[in-house]
Amino acid sequence: MVKAITESDAAALDLLLDKVYRDGGYDFREYKRGMVTRRLERRLRVAGARTYLEYMWFLDAHPEEYQRLAEDLTIKTSGFFRSSYTFLQVACLVLPELVVHKRMQDERQLRIWSTACARGEEPYSIAILLADFLGNRLPEFEISIYASDINRQALSEAREGIYSPKEVENLPPATLKSYFTSNNEGYLVNSNIRQMVSFSYFDLVSTNPPPFANLDCVFCCNILIYLQRQLQKKVLSIVYDSLATPGYLVLGEVETPTDSLRPKLECINTKAKIYKKTGNKI
Numbered sequence: 578m579v580k581a582i583t584e585s586d587a588a589a590l591d592l593l594l595d596k597v598y599r600d601g602g603y604d605f606r607e608y609k610r611g612m613v614t615r616r617l618e619r620r621l622r623v624a625g626a627r628t629y630l631e632y633m634w635f636l637d638a639h640p641e642e643y644q645r646l647a648e649d650l651t652i653k654t655s656g657f658f659r660s661s662y663t664f665l666q667v668a669c670l671v672l673p674e675l676v677v678h679k680r681m682q683d684e685r686q687l688r689i690w691s692t693a694c695a696r697g698e699e700p701y702s703i704a705i706l707l708a709d710f711l712g713n714r715l716p717e718f719e720i721s722i723y724a725s726d727i728n729r730q731a732l733s734e735a736r737e738g739i740y741s742p743k744e745v746e747n748l749p750p751a752t753l754k755s756y757f758t759s760n761n762e763g764y765l766v767n768s769n770i771r772q773m774v775s776f777s778y779f780d781l782v783s784t785n786p787p788p789f790a791n792l793d794c795v796f797c798c799n800i801l802i803y804l805q806r807q808l809q810k811k812v813l814s815i816v817y818d819s820l821a822t823p824g825y826l827v828l829g830e831v832e833t834p835t836d837s838l839r840p841k842l843e844c845i846n847t848k849a850k851i852y853k854k855t856g857n858k859i
């Protein structure tokens with residue numbers, strides 16, 4: 578049986594997380610410890626390890642375990658239009674302003690980043706929102722939705738774009754009919770939506786500078802909650818640097834923004850936590 582994890586294991590846990598970073602390339606050192614220890618228990622059980630030290634030996638003997646561990650430590654729960662309130666606010670407050678701004682600048686490119694895209698529900702929801710909002714003006718824009726995550730399994734499922742009946746059950750029938758095709762495997766996101774989204778591996782925690790610049794909008798939803806405060810600040814600074822001026826940051830209903838954001842961004846919806854980078858002093 579796996580030994581209960583107590584405070585005295587904290588030093589061993591530090592060593593284990595250092596090792597996972599150094600040898601496996603995954604940096605969970607500043608994730609919230611409660612979540613990490615709960616999820617580690619499962620990996621220890623599967624590995625037959627009774628202590629963190631034994632699990633470190635197991636990692637040495639089975640390097641493929643690093644990726645499995647990373648997958649178990651990341652929570653990929655998501656959903657289409659997961660916070661319907663947030664998506665509604667994006668449609669009402671962000672997209673109209675953004676489209677007017679693009680027209681005034683005579684620009685056709687719309688570039689959006691879904692920073693922790695899990696199995697793709699969030700970036701595909703963004704693409705569907707844009708298709709609905711723009712309607713027959715859609716071809717006037719070149720839309721790029723960059724979707725990234727560190728869970729490789731989730732990314733590969735996201736690329737396939739096939740969802741079970743349960744996963745699409747909350748979508749309005751008209752959305753399902755317009756943007757999905759049902760087949761033997763489930764509901765496939767239609768190609769006009771899929772082609773707006775490109776998926777890639779990107780670790781928000783270990784990489785700086787950001788992989789994208791001059792983005793019109795960044796979604797950073799349901800990821801900061803798993804990180805310790807200091808790391809939340811770091812991630813938000815990467816995200817901030819990736820935004821254009823004007824550019825919009827969407828955190829969603831669940832996240833609590835760090836104080837460091839307030840002087841830099843104008844809050845345009847407190848509940849959905851939508852912010853605008855204006856470049857002006859606020």
Ligand SMILES: C[S@@+](CC[C@H](N)C(=O)[O-])C[C@H]1O[C@@H](n2cnc3c(N)ncnc32)[C@H](O)[C@@H]1O
Nearest residue numbers: 651653655693695726727728780781782798799
């Ligand atoms: C709960 S899901 C959120 C999915 C989606 N954003 C939403 O709001 O429904 C959290 C995602 O964050 C990803 N994640 C965790 N740490 C990450 C990191 N350092 N860089 C990028 N993605 C990360 C996980 O793999 C997981 O897919």
